Amino acid sequence: MREIKSKDQENDVWAPMSRDEPSFLAQMGVMEGMTEHSTSRNLELLPTFTAIKFGAPDETAGRCETGDTEPDAGLNVKYGVTSNLIADVTVNPDFSQIESDRPQIEVNRRFPLFFPERRPFFLEGAEIFSVRGPVAFVHTRTIVDPRLGAKLSGKAGSTALGVLFADDEAPGNFDDPTGVGFGQTAKTFIGRVKHDLYTESHIGGMFTNRLFDFDGVLQDENTSAGVEFEFANSLSLGVHASRDLERFEGLDFIQNRVNVEGRVNTNRAVQLGAGFNVGDQLFFDVENPFLGRGLGGISARPCALCPDSSRA
Secondary structure (H helix, E strand, O other): OEEEHHHOOEEEOOOOOOOOOOOOHHHOOOOOOOOOOOOOOOEEEEEEEEEEOOEEEEOOOOEEEEOOOEEEEEEEEEEEOOOOEEEEEEEOOOOOOOOOOOOOOOOOOOOOOOOOOOOHHHHOOHHHHOOOOOOOOOOHHHOOOEEEEEEEEEEEOOEEEEEEEEEEOHHHOOOOOOOOOOOOOEEEEEEEEEEEOOOOOEEEEEEEEEOOOOOOOOOEEEEEEEEEEEEHHHEEEEEEEEEEEEEEOOEEEEEEEEEEEEEEEOOOOOEEEEEEEEEEEEEOOOOOOEEEEEEEEEOOOOOOOOOOOOOO
16 A cells, blocks of 8 residues: 555545445455565664873962863674574664663672673573573673673574674672783673474573683682482481581681481471481671681471472
């Protein structure tokens, strides 16, 4: 259908249309024989340019002295390889327009805080890299300051594909040039493929890799052994011992622990269990960490109709 606004909203249609037929779409004609035509590709070029100048008051001269202007430029490229497959390339991206993260209180330095991803480059095709599991397999916020990034995401037929590469400058951003890792970058690669089998079924795989540099110092080590006894009348007893090395704030701490646990199932509906563990326990203090003694236990209680939930 062609609409000609200059002729009082005249509409011309290729297939004959009848006012007696209430459906307009049902009278559309079918064009055949038109094959092997080229299709357009979406191409977006998004350049960025920022500049910053620092100043400081000069009490002697009575004025503000400013330094040199520091310009910075970047480029983002988005290209539609197909209608369902998108390629993204970014060079020195600028994320200053992104919404600020909500403040969080850091109460335990052993575990990093989690912030949601809001940067456009990483949001494109993010659902492809999302996998259910006991841990977050991909958390792109660990890529802090990429100087170069490339990504291919989308779907080809029944197969979803995602490939991401980033060269992150953040690990080497130190003020002290003598610091370990000064000027180094972390290269991250993530590959994900998922093939649809049925409506609610699929099979897939994921590969992740990050370039890193260690100084050869052992951080964690675990050695454990145990024995378990199974007796008549559903009685069980287990004894386990472990030796753990954990490095914290540059110091090595050796922790030895013993765990004893017993369980009895009187019938299918009731289960009783009890146990205790005792041994060394590390006190995680930043200024003065030390090794103390820790004692824990598992109380005995009846649990009706839930034999797998007897621990308290």
